Amino acid sequence: MNIIVLAKLVPDLVEELTIDPGGAALDLTFARWIINEFDDHAIEQGILLKERGGGTVTVLVPDLDGADDVLFTAAAKGADRLIKLGGDFNGVNNHALARAFAAVVKELQADLILTGVQAHDDLDGSAGPLLAECLQMPYVGYVSGVSINDGKSLLRKEYPGGLLAEMEVTTPAVLGIQAAEQPPRYVAVSKVRQAMKTSSIEEQDASSLDPCGGPTVGRMFQPEAAAHATMIAGSPDEVADKLVDLFKELGVL
Amino acid sequence: MPIRETFWNIPHWAEITQYILAFVTVVVFLYGVGRRVLRWRQGQPDATRRSGHFWRRIWSLVTQVLAQRRTLDETYPGIMHFTIFWGMLVLAVGTALATVDWDVTHLIFGFQFLTGWVYIVFELALDVLGLLVAVGLGMAIYRRYVTRPARIQDFPARSLAWDDLYVLVMLAFITLSGYLTEGLRIAVTQPDWAAWSPIGNAIAAAFLALGDPANQTLHLIVWALHVLTAFGILASLPFTKLFHILSVPLNIYFRSMQPAGALLPARGDGGVKEWKQFTWKQLLDFEACTRCGRCQDVCPAHVSMPAFSPRNMMVKLETHLWAKANGQALHGDVVSAEELWACTTCRACGQVCPAFIDHIGAFVDMRRHLVEQGEMDNLLQKALMNLGRYGNSFGQSERMRAKWTQPLQPPINDARKTPVEYLWFVGDYASYSPTLADITQKTAQVFQRIGIDFGIMYDGERNAGNDVRRIGEEGLFEILVEKNNQALSKCNYQTIITTDPHTYNTLKNEYPWNGNRPAILHTAELLDQMIASGRLKFKRKLDYKVTYHDPCYLGRYNDVYDAPRRVIAATGCELVEMLRHGDRAFCCGAGGGRIWMEEKKVEERPSEARVREAAALAGVQTLVVACPKDVTMFRDAVKTTGSEARLVVKDLMELVHEAL
């Protein structure tokens, strides 16, 4: 079985985000690019599937700072093939990304394509379903469990309220992973180093980056914390007293 | 002339039989020892740490084996072992001399030296020192079967109780039968010099009434049993607990002569998965364990998780080696991940072990395997990922590392831009923990008031890696070292200072300085120097009655005990020591990466035990610490033990700041 995982890099929210002077985009000069957390789950799910049923896992990443890290880490976890997609991906939207990915994936004879259900910087939908349509494959998102047998994938889709749906999808298909069946594993640095020695990254150039289909942002801003909470200060003892008063006031005591 | 007729009353056939048995015994003994040696040789090489320092090693044997220094650290077990050791040693040497006298000098050269007054002294010495053995054995039997302290009970392998019993019975029997043989001989031969064997003589008196030939027959029987026991002991030595007679001196001889704070580096990737991946020295470690349990008594992890004990770990590992794995996996069947993660690497076990076992080295080697497998709890995983990504366990941007400096005026020098005398390596907790910002700022103010020329590395600093290494994530440690070295190489400084003992330890003992190690000082040492040189003078005399907690990585690992105490004295505080202080200080429970792990349901937190200990000291209101993690751990424990009214936790720096 041939499993392809698409991973996206997103600006790390741990860093203070700033808007660029143009006022319509993030200032990414100092951004730290990290793997989208859901894509990390997608990689884990891919590896789990391979461990259970054999096959190969290919990981595809756009060429941004940190792409090599993501790929070698995936290799250390058990990914077989690493592909880096060349091109200027800074600020590129998901429509462009999906089209570029599609051109590469078409050649790979995928049985299953996994990707994170969403990313925090998505502004024009998520990459998974866009890609699925480019490839004319079915798409199911919010997936938290996958198994495959003969031409079908059986998966669990999450709905609000803890409700799950078991769905059957014909393969090849694209799945948007919400959570892998187990949290992404830790890989020791030594293993990543080993992977750097033993595996190689294939570089392919994105044919073109066509962003058509995404919105144009006129203004970006940080939301002013509209209504900040009234802070209750004091020692734990004083705070507890005030809270008890508040409970009384609200009629629960 | 006083002389012993060797083989008196022993028929020729018995004498011949004895020599045949002696031969068999030697063969069995050599086989047993050879088996052990071959097993050690299956371990990995570890040459660099084990050679050199010949005279220091010999001196260790003198102080630790002959003088039994560590063994005597505890009175009852110390005296117990000391008397058995010296008693048996003298008796064994006596027997050896008698053998040489008869089988070598007499047989080959036709003369004997155990004659005249030499013989008299010989007899007297053996007679009295034999009594030592009896005393020691009595104490041992009483302790093991009457008082029964927990630490020598409940081994993971129940059969070991028989091993303990066997040794006591054999030693008791050989002593008893020795005296009986002598007494019966004296009773029959009644030599003029009998009074020089006071105990033998007393026994002889008791048997006189029996008369010959009964005594002669009895003598032959007891002699035969004595000889059989002696050969039994010798032959069984490599197969029982008695083997420690050989393994412990060897282990002491081969102990690491490097600083305690320098961990054995990982051998290849992946740590120890199977026992053969241990070094030969680690295998020797396991076999040197006598199960005395002193390590267990001082172990903080044993307090929080009674199922874990360094003694049990050694016992299980040793058993595992001898079962030739027995189809069991080292990880899982023999030791559990939970046990391996329990250790705080405080090194209290290694500090008290009379056999100089390096427990922690073996634990970390096995942790390295767990890390390789990704087998760890979620919090630890998160911490390691954060350390990899941001260089700190808090998961915050490195740009926030120096946020605590913002309110300070004048601003602190960036050592990467301005040459400074002292480079302050701030460390993760002091930098990021919101509850410690105040102490970190006060530290800066103290430096400024003293007028020290200092700077920090701002966002260039990374976690120093001490505990990352002890978690077993060697690769990440190497990355952190590399990043810190890059930043350090941009700085112009003479001395590195830090408030964090963990940082201090790894910088001092583990960083590769290529022969150019700068001076590295803990702030307690720095302040001590400043006080001694008169640069730091206090305006106020504090009148607190305080106690001081020695951080593991400052005290036990680096022998810094006096500097912080002198600083405390200089502030005017009165220091009252806890029972466990200095190299016996009880760990707060945070070390070795424990602070990053999930806390499972615990019996008692080490930090709580420690706070109770401090709070129990009459009149003491302040627990002084010299480690940022200690502040966090103990302030929490003061709350959870409800000791707020009795005890406050203060960093040494706060004390100094107050007294300025």
Added chain:
Amino acid sequence: MSQDIYVLIEHLRGQVAELSYTMLAAGRELAQGAGGNVVAVLLGHNAKELGKDFAADKVLYLDHALLADFTSDAYQKALADLIGKDQPRAVLFGNSSIGADVASVLSMRLDLPLVSSCRSFTQDGKFVSQICGGKIMAEGELPGPTALVTMVPGGYQPDQGRSAAAPSITEAPVPALEALRVALSKYIEPETGDVDISKEPLLIAVGRGIQNKDNIELAENLAQAIGGVVCGSRPVIDQGWLATSRLVGKSGKHVKPKIYFAMGISGAPEHAEAIMQSDTIIAINTDPKAPIFDVAKYGVEGDIFDLVEVLTEKVQQAK
């Protein structure tokens, strides 16, 4: 080509999602500016009466046995046909397990622009999307001719999407639903919970800040003292510290208690959206910048472990 705003109604097993009402309210705002109607698009089978309380000018109802339950493939086919023919000004989808599976695919298939994570519209019809975990807002012209929009909750009151007067319901044709590649096998019920937290008036909620399973007891004690029920954020449920039935948030329950007492919860949008309808939110967090303080009415900057036991005691005394 029309100025109508279509809203895809999300429903599961006979229950319309709150988010759909929010979207109807949003649709109204947008339609007023554009000068069109709000059209609720309901796909289902024998589900016509679900549309009774929609605050819409019109309900388009597409009935088909294969639309009885949501599957991405069937929804995509039916909607592609409808949108292609009607060409409304905008179609609003939930940024949810249903809407997100459909909207992006339609964008590619119909070559229509897509805006995601939209929280509200400005009066002049611009979209305002919330990205980067709620830290950044992006505003822009609603692209044309037909904009597909996925919406997050928070910008509108769902009650404004309800109406007492039933709208007119028109059946719309359903295209042939053939060669479907996705099929529902079955639903898997959440572990049956002891309590229904969405109906509880007093919730003690714990987040990752509670650190471990044993500490849940602290929350239980407080809950017992005050007469409330313990619930939690996703990490707490993922770790198995609380049953799935106690999950509050996007993938759990939406709650509307009198008091929501949040301990050690950062207030991520996926969590925050589900507690907005609480009367009073009180939050304790060591991080003064935690977003939970932006949705809470009262906040305490502090450590759970300093406070909770003292508070439990005082509550007990106060009774």
